[in-house]
Structures are given as structure tokens and as C-alpha cells.
Amino acid sequence: MKREKIEFHMCPPVDMYYSDEGSTITTEIDLAGVRKRDIVLDAGKAGFCLKAKKEDLVFDSCYRFCEEVDTKRIDADFRDGMLRITAPVEKSFLHARKISVH
Secondary structure, X not given: OOOOOOOEEEOOOEEEEEOOOOOEEEEEEEOOOOOHHHEEEEEOOOXXXXXXXXXXXXXXXXXXXXXXXXXXXXXXXXXXXXXXXXXXXXXXXXXXOOOOOO
């Protein structure tokens, strides 16, 4: 009797934060045990989708940025099991004008 291989899908641990000056959003995703060649990353102005495989486990999820980013300048780096995505913000609300409420 042939056994069917079962894959488990889950979301990886993720940290997302602004740079001190609010000009970039950095996302760090823990993909321990995944090889770089097994990572698929698609990004747009509003967010990104990730798929990464490791043995019988598939990390498969999408995330939204809290602001639109410059897709031409998004950078992704994978080292020691950590995927770091740096996305420059187009117009940061951190520098928005404060509005008085009457």
C-alpha cells in the first residue's frame, strides 16, 4: 500500500517594524531549515505573499503593509534561516500633519 505524502501548511513567525525615521518598513520572517531556492516571494504596493517549503512543511501566507511601498526598491535578503524584506515607504503617515479636533 502506497502512503500519500501529507504537507502541513502554517504561517511562519513574523516581525514587522518601521525604521527610526519612518522611511522603510522591515519585515523579518523566521524560515529556519528552509533553503533559499525553496522560497517564492511576490510583492506589490500593499503587501506581499510568501511560500517556502521545508520537508513536509509549507509556510504559505500573505501580509499587508500599513502603507504603500515603492515596489521598485523592495529588497529581500535570506541569511541563517531569516528572511529580511526591506520596503521603502512611498509617503509615510509618521510625517503627516496633526489635525486639531474641535
